[in-house]
Amino acid sequence: MTRPLILHPDRLFPADKVSREIARNLYESVKDLPIISPHGHTDPSWFADNKPFGNPANLLIRPDHYVFRMLYSQGIALERLGIRTKDGTEVEQDPRKIWQLLADNYHLFRGTPSRTWLDTVFHDVFGLDVQLSSETAELYYERIDSELKKPEFLPRALFERFNIEVIATTESPLDDLRHHQTILDSGWKGRVITAFRPDPVLDPDFEGFVDNLAQLAEITGEDTSTWAGYLAALRNRREFFKQMGATSTDHGHPTATTANLSAAEAEALFLKVSRGNCSAADAELFRGQMLTEMARMSIEDGLVMQIHPGSFRNHNKVVFERFGRDKGCDIPSQTDYVHALQPLLEAVGNEPDLTIILFTLDETSYSRELAPLAGHYPALKLGPSWWFHDSPEGMRRFREQVTETAGFYNTVGFNDDTRAFLSIPARHDVARRMDCVWLAQLVSDHRLQEDEALELAADLAYNLAKKAYKL
Amino acid sequence: MTRPLILHPDRLFPADKVSREIARNLYESVKDLPIISPHGHTDPSWFADNKPFGNPANLLIRPDHYVFRMLYSQGIALERLGIRTKDGTEVEQDPRKIWQLLADNYHLFRGTPSRTWLDTVFHDVFGLDVQLSSETAELYYERIDSELKKPEFLPRALFERFNIEVIATTESPLDDLRHHQTILDSGWKGRVITAFRPDPVLDPDFEGFVDNLAQLAEITGEDTSTWAGYLAALRNRREFFKQMGATSTDHGHPTATTANLSAAEAEALFLKVSRGNCSAADAELFRGQMLTEMARMSIEDGLVMQIHPGSFRNHNKVVFERFGRDKGCDIPSQTDYVHALQPLLEAVGNEPDLTIILFTLDETSYSRELAPLAGHYPALKLGPSWWFHDSPEGMRRFREQVTETAGFYNTVGFNDDTRAFLSIPARHDVARRMDCVWLAQLVSDHRLQEDEALELAADLAYNLAKKAYKL
Amino acid sequence: MTRPLILHPDRLFPADKVSREIARNLYESVKDLPIISPHGHTDPSWFADNKPFGNPANLLIRPDHYVFRMLYSQGIALERLGIRTKDGTEVEQDPRKIWQLLADNYHLFRGTPSRTWLDTVFHDVFGLDVQLSSETAELYYERIDSELKKPEFLPRALFERFNIEVIATTESPLDDLRHHQTILDSGWKGRVITAFRPDPVLDPDFEGFVDNLAQLAEITGEDTSTWAGYLAALRNRREFFKQMGATSTDHGHPTATTANLSAAEAEALFLKVSRGNCSAADAELFRGQMLTEMARMSIEDGLVMQIHPGSFRNHNKVVFERFGRDKGCDIPSQTDYVHALQPLLEAVGNEPDLTIILFTLDETSYSRELAPLAGHYPALKLGPSWWFHDSPEGMRRFREQVTETAGFYNTVGFNDDTRAFLSIPARHDVARRMDCVWLAQLVSDHRLQEDEALELAADLAYNLAKKAYKL
Incomplete structure (x- = not known):
């Protein structure tokens, strides 16, 4: 049978008339705001080359x-x-x-x-x-x-049609950002920036880690066989990414573990991992130490830091061996933030000018850990519901479990985190609708006045992302 | 005071008129479907002997x-x-x-x-x-x-009045299934089948485990003092259960631990546990290995496999010592699936013809672990909300947390899991109502069209259980 | 801009007319009931001295x-x-x-x-x-x-205006309760009682623990360098607190760990910890043993026991070092109850005359652990949603996740747990509203009849707290 395809104008809004009407009004006020997409995985070559999909x-x-x-x-x-x-x-x-x-x-x-x-x-x-x-x-x-x-339907035309004000891609420090350069050189007005994703040179378990360090040395002219040279090389690439428009870094670790070793300990650990045959515990500790190092560099250079831990990557080894990474086999697992982040927070958590955005795949941490942490530490903000939780029910749970302890202003609006370029407006639309649904509930419950909700709707749809990511 | 006892026709439906009306229509279409009860604990002697309760x-x-x-x-x-x-x-x-x-x-x-x-x-x-x-x-x-x-009010009359199409009981491999034989011989049309529950001969911590192995040898004529003989004996009993109508196996382990040992390791471990004085870790590893063995046999013989871990059995030792098992003292505890199931899934998770149905007592795993796993592995499906979560709010949370990642078709409809025979229609009725409530919300939110919801209502109430359990 | 400050009479009630009307009626019946505040942190000197805030x-x-x-x-x-x-x-x-x-x-x-x-x-x-x-x-x-x-606006006038029937403060066993004595002596009718909070003399990690034991000896005339003397001293202070009006004890441990050591083991452990240089594991075990000892004393003297574990205290060390305790830096973390409470429950959980009230900061334990435990053990009851979860959404989750397994009568009504005296009516009002919202949903779902809900509304707002805390 053939069914009509209907996008109902009231989709996702509550059935009750009173709150539906409030949600409608709020949504009406934000639905046409430009899209801020501060974290995603579109391919910059699309916008550089502008060839048909x-x-x-x-x-x-x-x-x-x-x-x-x-x-x-x-x-x-x-x-x-x-x-x-x-x-x-x-x-x-x-x-x-x-x-x-x-x-x-x-x-x-x-x-x-x-x-x-x-x-x-x-x-x-x-x-x-x-x-x-x-x-x-x-x-x-x-x-x-x-x-x-x-x-x-060419990439740049869609970018404009989608009303995207700025979009961030994600690149390795080893990337030469040639596509971003092409875009900058082209005179096209679309703002496509990069984000600094250093996992390949921070994570000893990353494929080719030792080779990556050698390549990092080559690119930067720094001696990455020493701790000081390695840090200098990272600073160098951060500076380059920043010049190319980056405002943020992005860290996808298996856990939220952080460390705050003495300089001597950190150096010794680096020497061990950089030779390529460290233990699993060494690798974990090194990743943890590097989050703290990255946070320190963020205080220096102002790049906003994003941490999203908790995925068991390539859980299905059979699929991984046959088809490789990113085949839908990354499965969330339980994630502790309270103990894991403590070393980093002791070092930099009280810095009001640092912004660390936390994501989770473990929703149990929303009300128990993340909202209490972000509702206290000046450096912490909460990213939106993410991956499997980038969904209407996921967004509902996020607001219900986070707002009362962290408020709205310790969250950073929505990001789509996608490589599916065409779906970006749809994803932001779902987020705007669900945030308006939550605000409408607060208004219909008389916890919030309608004009406050109007301000918040715009903040959640546009202003908070722009501010948090310095865009 | 004496209150009237009213079963309101709209019970459990949402208060809002629009969604209540949708829920009503959906429920109307499924309320009289026959009951499929693929997992439960009624006593087959009731139907064999047909004596008054x-x-x-x-x-x-x-x-x-x-x-x-x-x-x-x-x-x-x-x-x-x-x-x-x-x-x-x-x-x-x-x-x-x-x-x-x-x-x-x-x-x-x-x-x-x-x-x-x-x-x-x-x-x-x-x-x-x-x-x-x-x-x-x-x-x-x-x-x-x-x-x-x-x-x-005799058991068979109630069975028919309840419109039960098929009901599964649960028996040990050591059971001779005499009551099922009596039912088969009786000419009565009611379909009462067994399910293969091998905990007594798979779990070294089960009371009488060593004796059970001896009894298993006697029943099957296999030498259960050897690994090969033990496996052959299990195959033998599975085949017998299958001939008697079983379509599934059922595994109630304390955790979701699985293992995939080499044949030599498995054999050595069996020899250790079968002597009856293994360590707790050995017992845990053996149970885990046997889940994988059972899955392999399921690929051979087609029996659907059910795993429901996570109960701390007999938590109240005082009650256990005085009154024995099953006295309401089994308490759920935190359960990891992602790491625990990985060995089994690596071995058999990609088999499209294998069906493993997972249950949980730890609702935190719904959105974090179970839905992501079932939404990827061909062999996995999710059982309904279970035990304490076999309830309106438990069902609501199950659908809200599972659907967006696993969809509906990686779930298997409802089962009542009960020994309270008279309550079976009531339990299925609650499940049908709550599934219709969830579908009505998707329809009133315009996430789903009403005719799709009608299809789904019948699938959730009847078709999915029938298909998943091969009934 | 200046917005009006409106407290809408229907605040927190559902938008739907049918259930809103039910919620209104229920709330109307309980809103003016006196306040029972059995657990909080107001300063007794306010009521003793009755000076302006x-x-x-x-x-x-x-x-x-x-x-x-x-x-x-x-x-x-x-x-x-x-x-x-x-x-x-x-x-x-x-x-x-x-x-x-x-x-x-x-x-x-x-x-x-x-x-x-x-x-x-x-x-x-x-x-x-x-x-x-x-x-x-x-x-x-x-x-x-x-x-x-x-x-x-003096403390006693506000106490009366707020319609407080009884309020409990919280004091250390080392406190002389002079303010409570002043209140008793004053002839003022306001009922301000104490609660026995022995952490300073039970927890080896508490600041000044060894000195506190010495002080305890001095106050009681018991020899707190021996296990028997230490227990006698605790009994002595409990008795004193009870004479001064206390009906409960209060225990804020980092985890829910309990122990049930033999007398000899307990004595040996006490001798170790009382010298002030025990290991972290010793301290944890001792706290666990002392919960069981306290429970035993509660069976003797009838004091109701409150346990609220799961806070990582002073997470922000920078703030702690500069500003000290209680600066908003206590962060919840994952808490196991099922294994942790088992030793205590084995010892005393089946005592129908003992009341142990459990609190949690880890909402995942509601449906998985706490409701199943409280729905079985005669000695256990559940405290209300607490700290960050003392909020409308927190209360909603509490009832949704607890009721189906533990019912209403294994919960103990609301307590405000606050030192913000002026907010006490507001806090009880939120709790009364949210309980009525939950009851209204059960009524509009036809799970409960309206007159049952009216009974329950009064129980949740007033009777249960009074009964559970023996007030």
Whole structure:
């Protein structure tokens, strides 16, 4: 059967008339604000080269592990979805066949944010008005494929159409940022900045860590075989990233462990890990120490620091060996912040000019740890609900569990954290709606006055991100 | 005072008119579907012998630890409730006195699912229309006692009246399934199947484990003093259970620990534990290894596997020593799935033809661990909210925290997990209502269209359980 | 801009008309019940001396770490808020400047319970009808300052105006309770009782523990260098506290660890810790053993026992070293109850005449551990949502997660746990409203009949606290 595709104007708003009306008014006031996207994973070459995006499967399925992990969970082999293998074993090449698989199984996404994001892209970007299904798969393919060839669907045109004020990508210190340079040189007005993600040269467990240090030495002219030289090299790259527009750093560690070793201890530890055969405990301690070092450099150079721990990466070893990283196999696990962050906070947590933004995959920490910490330490702010929790219910739980202890002003608005460029407006739209739903509840409960909620709606949709990330 | 006993047709539905109307429509479409009860603890002898159930206290109080744990928590001695002691010390024998105690304290159950289940049984099964209280205790006793003597209250008659399509009981591999054989031989059409629960011969800490192995040898003719013989004996009993109708196995371990040892390591470990004096760590490792072995056998024979870890059994040693197991003293504790299941998942998690159904007593794992795992691994599905969470609020949290990441189709519908036979329709009714409430919210939020919700309502109430359990 | 300050009569009630109407009716029936405040930290000297409270900053900012931790989290130095330093370094002395800082930053409290409590105090106690802001700061200061000088704002007058039936303060066993004696001697009818908080003489990590034992010996005439003498001294002080009106003890340990050592082991451990240089593990074990000893004494003398574990005290060492304890730096952390309480429960958990009230800062324990434990053990009851969770959303989660397993009658009503005397009516009002909201949901869901809810509303607002604390 073919269902109409309807994006109801009141979607996500409460059923009750009184609070729905309040939510509507709040949303009306923020829905057209420009998008601030301070943390994400779009590819800067899109905006540098401004070439057409590929076919529907390449654009919307292959790079989106939220989409293919769900299909995989129901027994659809990744090979049939065209996911490239590490050893080059052949996989499905026909994008129409891949697209049909998504269409045939679209019911699996009922109740998920992926469904909301995709429907919004289908409707708002490609003008489709029937639901994706086996029957409409071909119609969809044709429409999307042909639209993508038009100039108004080129990356820069979409960037402008999406009303993006600024977007941050994420790069390794070993990246030469050539695409960002191309954008800067091009005269195009779109603001695409980088963020400094040093895991490859901070994490002894990162693939190629020792080689990465050598490469870091080469790029910076610093001697990364010494602790002082290593720190100087990092300062050097931070400065370069900052010159290229970066306002933030980004740290994805397995845990929230931090350390505050003496200089001599830190140096000895560095010498051990930099030779490439340290213990797991050494690696963990080194990562922890480097968070504190990064925080100290942030006090110097003003870069905002983002920490998002707690993912068990590549949990499915079978998939990892065959297909590599980022295949939907990163699974959250329990994360302690209170003890883990204490060394870093003792060192720098009372600095009012430092901003450290914390993310979590473990929602139990919202009310127990993160809100109490961010509601006290001047250096701490809370990032939005993240990954699997970047969803209506996830956002509801975030506000319900965080606001009473940390307030609104220790949070930093929304970021989309995505490489799915087309879904960015949809993601911000969901966040704006859900924040308005929460504010509407506070107003209808008489905990907040409506004009305060209007101020807050704009803060949550726009101002807080801009301020926290210094954009 | 005597209050009327009213089962309001809109019970559990949202107060808001719009979503209440949607919930009503959805519920209307599923309320009369047959009951699939794939996991429970009813006694097969009831259906084999088809004799009248006992008196009200024996039927509704003594076997229901949800009921007597609440009374006990308020200082009512278990002896006064007629709970049998291990040493035969005398306890209350008069079922009328026991019944009066429940009646006098019925206010304790306000806001609990036990209250809902009991009221539904009182009203729908026994036709009572006043609330249970001190004043109405006698009326209740007389009515229930006299009804139970009628032919239409015999187990098979109730089974049919309850519209049960299939019910699974749970038996040890050492059970000869004679009651199931009697049912099969009887010509009665009711489908009562068994499930294979091998804890007594898999868990070195189970009472009588070594003797159980000897008994297993005797039953199967295999040499359970060797690893190969032990595995063969298990295969043998699985096959027997399957022939008798079983479609699933059931594993109640203290933690979710799994292991994937080499054959030699597994054999050595078996030799150690089978002698009966292994360490706690050995026992834990062996249980973990056996989950993986059971999963491998499930790939061979197609039995669906159920894992429900995380209970601290017999927490109250004083009660355990006096009254024995299953006296309401099993308390949930924190449970890790992400690290614990990794060895098993590495071995078999990518098998699309294997079904492992996970349960939890630790709700923090819903959004953090279980939904992300089930939303990725082909072999994993999520069982419904369970035990203390088999309740309206527990079901609400389950759907709110699981759906966005795992969708609906990585869940398996409802099971009642009960030995309280009369409450089975009430339990399924609560589940159907709460699933319709969740679907109604998605519809009224415009996240789902109403005809999709109608499909889902039937899937959650009937189709998913049937499919997942191969019934 | 100046906003009106409105305390809407329907605040915190649901938006839906049906359930709002039910909530209103329930609330109407309990809003004027006297306040039972069985656990708090008001200063008994206020009621003994009955002198005017200080200026607005001294009354409402300096002692309230919920207020100044939020300001501090946004970079406002504690010195500017007049928080006294340990070394006497000068801090802001001008209460008008301090007050202006709160006023200028009052938007930070949007959505927090502090905002609700403060607004209620401003409106109901001081008759203010515009919102606090930069513009109204002076108006506020003048009004509050002048009101505080009037006789009807003296502590005893406010106590009576607030309709407090009984309030408990908290004192160390080393306290001579002179203020309580003064109150008793004064002829004033207000009931201000003490609670026995023995941490200073039970916790080897408490500052001055060894000296405290010496002081305990001196006060009681017992030889606290022996285990028997130490226990006798504790019994002695409990008896004294009881004579002075105490009905409860209060235990704030870092974890819920309990122990049940043999007498010989306990004695040996005491001898070690009482010399002042035990290990961290010894200290933890001793605290755990002493909880069991206290429970045993409670069986003897009838004092109700309160346990509230799980706070990482003085997390911010920089603030602790400069400003000392209780500066908003106590952060909750993960807390296990199931294993930790088992030794104590094995010893005394089945005593129906013992009451142990458990609190938690880790909400994950509500449905997983605390409700199952309290729904079984006769000695256990659950305290209300606490500290950061003493808030509308915190209360909602408490009832939603606790009721179905523990019911209402294993909870003990509300306590305010505050030293902010003026906010006590506001805090009880929030609790009464939120309990009525929860009851209204059960009624509108048809899980409960309205007259049952009326009974429960009075129980939760008044009767349960009175009964559980034997007041």
